[in-house]
Amino acid sequence: MTAAAVTGVQPPAREVTFGEALKFWLKLGFISFGGPAGQIAIMHRELVEQKRWISERRFLHALNYCMLLPGPEAQQLATYIGWLMHRTWGGIVAGGLFVLPSLFILIALSWVYVVFGEVSWVAGMFYGIKPAVAAIVLQAVWRIGSRTLKSPRKVPLLWAISLLSFVAIAFLHVPFPWVVGAAALAGAIGGKFVPGQFASGGGHGAAAGKVLAHADGGYLIDDNTPTPGHARFRKMRLAGIVAVGALLWLLPMTALVAARGWDGTLAQMGWFFTKAALLTFGGAYAVLPYVYQGAVEQFQWLTGPQMIDGLALGETTPGPLIMVVAFVGFVGGWARQVLGPDMLFLGAALAATVVTWFTFLPSFLFILAGGPLVEATHGNLKFTAPLTGVTAAVVGVIGSLALFFLAHIAWHTPAGATSAQVDWVALALAAAAAAALLRFKLGVIPVIAGCALAGLVLRLAGWA
Numbered sequence: 001m002t003a004a005a006v007t008g009v010q011p012p013a014r015e016v017t018f019g020e021a022l023k024f025w026l027k028l029g030f031i032s033f034g035g036p037a038g039q040i041a042i043m044h045r046e047l048v049e050q051k052r053w054i055s056e057r058r059f060l061h062a063l064n065y066c067m068l069l070p071g072p073e074a075q076q077l078a079t080y081i082g083w084l085m086h087r088t089w090g091g092i093v094a095g096g097l098f099v100l101p102s103l104f105i106l107i108a109l110s111w112v113y114v115v116f117g118e119v120s121w122v123a124g125m126f127y128g129i130k131p132a133v134a135a136i137v138l139q140a141v142w143r144i145g146s147r148t149l150k151s152p153r154k155v156p157l158l159w160a161i162s163l164l165s166f167v168a169i170a171f172l173h174v175p176f177p178w179v180v181g182a183a184a185l186a187g188a189i190g191g192k193f194v195p196g197q198f199a200s201g202g203g204h205g206a207a208a209g210k211v212l213a214h215a216d217g218g219y220l221i222d223d224n225t226p227t228p229g230h231a232r233f234r235k236m237r238l239a240g241i242v243a244v245g246a247l248l249w250l251l252p253m254t255a256l257v258a259a260r261g262w263d264g265t266l267a268q269m270g271w272f273f274t275k276a277a278l279l280t281f282g283g284a285y286a287v288l289p290y291v292y293q294g295a296v297e298q299f300q301w302l303t304g305p306q307m308i309d310g311l312a313l314g315e316t317t318p319g320p321l322i323m324v325v326a327f328v329g330f331v332g333g334w335a336r337q338v339l340g341p342d343m344l345f346l347g348a349a350l351a352a353t354v355v356t357w358f359t360f361l362p363s364f365l366f367i368l369a370g371g372p373l374v375e376a377t378h379g380n381l382k383f384t385a386p387l388t389g390v391t392a393a394v395v396g397v398i399g400s401l402a403l404f405f406l407a408h409i410a411w412h413t414p415a416g417a418t419s420a421q422v423d424w425v426a427l428a429l430a431a432a433a434a435a436a437l438l439r440f441k442l443g444v445i446p447v448i449a450g451c452a453l454a455g456l457v458l459r460l461a462g463w464a
Helices: 003-007 018-031 035-050 056-067 073-116 120-148 156-170 176-193 235-260 265-277 284-298 304-315 321-336 341-375 381-410 424-438 444-461
Strands: none
Touching: 018 035, 018 073, 035 056, 035 073, 056 073, 073 304, 073 321, 073 341, 120 156, 120 284, 120 304, 120 381, 120 424, 120 444, 156 176, 156 381, 176 284, 176 381, 235 265, 235 341, 265 284, 265 321, 265 341, 284 304, 284 321, 284 381, 304 321, 304 381, 304 444, 321 341, 381 424, 424 444
16 A cells, blocks of 8 residues: 555656646636635645645745735635646636636526525525625624734724724725725835834735645645746736737627627626726625625616625635626626527626626736736735735725625515514524634534525524
8 A cells, every 4th residue: 555545645746737737627616615715725735735736835925925916816826826837828727717617506596596586495595594694794804804903002003994994885885996095005104104013914814824844845846946937027928918918808898898888788797897806805705895886786787685695605606705796797687688588598697707707807817917026026015015904994894794784684574564673583593603603613504504494494484
């Protein structure tokens, strides 16, 4: 029996073929549950501990780079490692396969939702899922807040940024881009005059700062492997990738405008989600208030309760949580009949594909074009301090999202009633879900499944 059979760890390969890597990235696209933390943990286990394609230190270096960028860090990390191993096409395949399974699954689930969403048992399940989603957002506030906001005495400015951002979004309805811009400006100024409060922690979660040394070495890309030629900064390469990226944005946008005009639903979705993609500092929860402001309040592609349902579906499928935008696109495309009343499904599926394309295109460009450039500035306080300010604002922004969800589940209007009443059952479910997540450390999927079952039972019993 070999050592690999005993330990479960494969010996490092002399060379990983493109086909072998492709099979792994396809597998990852179907098993990447658990949000960014879970997805990063899966990649770490597979790539560092088992396959030994990349060392711990190089893995964390790539992760810290991705944490500095807007967009889903887990998907960008997959793109980065694929790019490092197999050049541009390696990055495209790794990042694309991280998203595509989730897109197809969400299109199918969104169709079931819009067609059968009013069926009693389906409505009962979603009645239970909505409080679970509110608890998940509260967990996100705690997780990001505990990582970013230390003692108020040590980082009072970060606490101030967080609280002001909460008030600005929740009560003053300030547009999300203005909140992000103000926080970045405060970080830039604070980093210059009080640098101690804006020094980056330099890590991600519990894994940051801990480097596991392997005495036997044997990584395909280890700590001392020189940066490959394609990953070094060159002005001509940067210009070429930016030009190709601009074409990949301009050509489909031109086609959408030519087909239905600039005010057409698909063109507006493309433009709106391009802006959203550039504002996703801090993960999907941070940009959801901006998506809500645009998709629900401004364009009215879907309703507030539908937005909560979409987030629930996004939590239960593999891939980045920001894939909830596919649900937004599908429901909006269905409601607006973008290809006419005779092609509702095709129009909705096209809308979901359009918003996914424009949401993730910038992420690929940040890695393929900006990787070598950003790595050169990593650790520079002038560069990281504004992002620290944005991260502090993200805590307040996600807090406003939690308040929005709790407000939606806390009140309901019974049949035949003229005024809303407090829904104590929904609030109790939210409290139980929050305890399961924060106190007992249960996973997202079990909590959502348990709340869905509870909602179904309550609905069938007539208590909800």
